[in-house]
Amino acid sequence: MQTSIIIETVIKAIVILAVFSALAGFTTYIERKVLAFMQRRLGPMNVGPYGLLQIVADGIKLFTKEDFIPQYAIRPVFMIAPIITASTAFIAMSAVPFLPEFELFGYTVRPILSDINVGILFVLGVASVGLYGPLLGGMSSANKWSLLGGARTAIQLLSYEVVSGLSLLAPLMLVGSLSLIDINNYQNAGFTSWLVWSQPLAFILFVISGFAETNRTPFDLLEHEAEIVAGYATEYSGLRWGMFFIGEYANLFTVCFLISLVFLGGFNDLWFIPGGLAIILKVMTLIFFFLWTRASWPHIRPDQLMWLCWKILMPLAVINVVITGFVMMFLE
Amino acid sequence: MKIEDLKNRNIGQQNYITVQEDNYPKTNAEVFKQVVKRSLKGELFTGLKITFKIMKDALFKGQMHTVQYPAEKLPIGPRYRAVHKLLALLESGENRCIGCGLCEKICISNCIRMDTKIDENSRKEVLEYTINMGRCIFCGYCAEVCPELAIVHGSEYENASEQRAQFGLKEDFLTPLDKLHLQKEYEGFGSVSSDADEKIKKTPLQY
Numbered sequence: 001m002q003t004s005i006i007i008e009t010v011i012k013a014i015v016i017l018a019v020f021s022a023l024a025g026f027t028t029y030i031e032r033k034v035l036a037f038m039q040r041r042l043g044p045m046n047v048g049p050y051g052l053l054q055i056v057a058d059g060i061k062l063f064t065k066e067d068f069i070p071q072y073a074i075r076p077v078f079m080i081a082p083i084i085t086a087s088t089a090f091i092a093m094s095a096v097p098f099l100p101e102f103e104l105f106g107y108t109v110r111p112i113l114s115d116i117n118v119g120i121l122f123v124l125g126v127a128s129v130g131l132y133g134p135l136l137g138g139m140s141s142a143n144k145w146s147l148l149g150g151a152r153t154a155i156q157l158l159s160y161e162v163v164s165g166l167s168l169l170a171p172l173m174l175v176g177s178l179s180l181i182d183i184n185n186y187q188n189a190g191f192t193s194w195l196v197w198s199q200p201l202a203f204i205l206f207v208i209s210g211f212a213e214t215n216r217t218p219f220d221l222l223e224h225e226a227e228i229v230a231g232y233a234t235e236y237s238g239l240r241w242g243m244f245f246i247g248e249y250a251n252l253f254t255v256c257f258l259i260s261l262v263f264l265g266g267f268n269d270l271w272f273i274p275g276g277l278a279i280i281l282k283v284m285t286l287i288f289f290f291l292w293t294r295a296s297w298p299h300i301r302p303d304q305l306m307w308l309c310w311k312i313l314m315p316l317a318v319i320n321v322v323i324t325g326f327v328m329m330f331l332e
Numbered sequence: 333m334k335i336e337d338l339k340n341r342n343i344g345q346q347n348y349i350t351v352q353e354d355n356y357p358k359t360n361a362e363v364f365k366q367v368v369k370r371s372l373k374g375e376l377f378t379g380l381k382i383t384f385k386i387m388k389d390a391l392f393k394g395q396m397h398t399v400q401y402p403a404e405k406l407p408i409g410p411r412y413r414a415v416h417k418l419l420a421l422l423e424s425g426e427n428r429c430i431g432c433g434l435c436e437k438i439c440i441s442n443c444i445r446m447d448t449k450i451d452e453n454s455r456k457e458v459l460e461y462t463i464n465m466g467r468c469i470f471c472g473y474c475a476e477v478c479p480e481l482a483i484v485h486g487s488e489y490e491n492a493s494e495q496r497a498q499f500g501l502k503e504d505f506l507t508p509l510d511k512l513h514l515q516k517e518y519e520g521f522g523s524v525s526s527d528a529d530e531k532i533k534k535t536p537l538q539y
Contacts, residue, residue, distance in 0.1 A: 034387075037387045037390050037391055038383045038384075038386055038387045038390075039386075040386060040389075040390045040395060040396055040397040040398075041396070041397065041398050042396060042398040042400070045398075045400060292380060292383065292384065293380070295383045296376075296379040296380050296382070296383040297376060297379060297380075312367075
């Protein structure tokens with residue numbers, strides 16, 4: 001019994017690592033294609049059918065490129081920083097249920113690495129450890145732009161941790177559990193039981209803070225190439241740079257899974273669509289939305305970002321929590 | 333001249349218009365009003381709508397702007413100065429060049445060479461005609477000076493080469509006999525315009 005659990009967990013971990021590393025590469029392709037279409041271009045076309053093998057070509061190029069470490073950089077920190085980003089992004093996935101349970105050769109597979117009952121807390125906690133990647137990378141690079149990128153990492157990610165935590169508090173009060181499977185099962189009564197209908201403000205706040213925490217475009221101050229060249233990643237090249245971005249895209253998937261699990265009904269069956277397909281559709285729609293905004297919306301300045309976070313979003317989140325509390329105390 | 337006059341010499345600057353349309357808010361109430369107005373206006377969603385429409389048009393209405401260059405080529409304007417061509421007479425296929433040597437004389441980078449002789453009919457015959465493409469700066473003087481429109485600029489603009497001195501010989505430039513039906517009359521500078529027949533006035537002899 002014990003050995004079977006260990007073997008199952010190891011296999012699941014390998015599958016998650018393999019699938020999401022591959023998906024990170026594939027998302028770069030999708031991103032390039034969608035951005036190209038929105039700018040009336042074709043995007044990658046020449047390597048493979050419709051440029052599909054471009055991912056492989058880019059991967060080979062990235063992973064065989066010279067691994068450059070600047071002379072005055074603090075070597076161990078500089079070398080470890082990308083590993084922190086990538087590994088925390090994958091560790092955070094260990095508490096996320098990706099699909100509903102399914103039978104494989106008569107054996108019930110639960111597509112979650114470990115159903116700990118503080119799942120969402122664990123995910124948020126580990127994902128916020130991920131900020132050490134860009135921060136340490138930026139500060140150890142011996143480069144002014146990297147230093148600025150690292151400083152911006154601190155202001156952006158720290159600010160939006162607060163908003164994402166507070167905005168999730170209200171739906172968690174309704175559900176009464178921190179386990180993502182419990183949150184999912186709370187919404188199993190169909191389309192109308194989705195938490196987005198009872199917590200629309202929390203949904204909007206969490207999506208905004210999700211943008212900030214995954215450094216997607218309206219908030220990608222860390223590597224805003226128009227202002228600070230490439231921010232924390234200026235001195236990185238080759239495999240280490242690639243690991244930063246695998247981590248970033250893995251984070252993107254984690255956030256999209258969190259949004260769909262907490263607010264959009266998770267992997268419950270939706271009308272005639274089976275649950276496993278439903279959550280994949282939801283995640284794909286959210287990822288398309290993330291790319292869509294990248295093509296449409298302008299960057300904001302750091303002061304605007306902090307202003308938005310501390311003066312608008314955090315008070316709104318607190319008000320939302322208070323109102324939810326009063327509603328639960330007096331109306332139910 | 334006083335120092336104020338010296339500083340105030342920029343006559344162009346008084347006419348600039350500031351782009352900022354509305355006034356900056358001064359009091360906190362005005363700031364709040366502006367924030368609410370901008371937040372509830374839904375400008376971000378208008379932006380999303382525009383990009384989505386552009387994507388839809390590009391994908392389904394054929395408004396994609398990409399030219400897949402090595403496979404597809406954009407047509408080049410008739411006056412573009414690309415690699416030269418020597419035109420042939422459409423009727424006989426004879427070389428249109430009369431061997432006057434004007435192009436060789438006018439060439440400012442000295443890259444045109446021609447070799448002529450007087451043939452048995454005591455007409456000038458062009459034996460060899462070369463252009464050193466490594467030196468040619470594509471100024472277009474040779475085509476401009478040619479009295480017979482024999483040397484023109486073609487539309488072949490992909491002239492990357494492995495050799496610094498890349499020679500083009502007469503047979504490279506001259507329209508081959510079997511391609512004569514494909515030869516188009518040059519429309520660029522110095523040629524007769526395509527609607528010349530309508531523009532021309534009848535001479536008294538026509539009446």
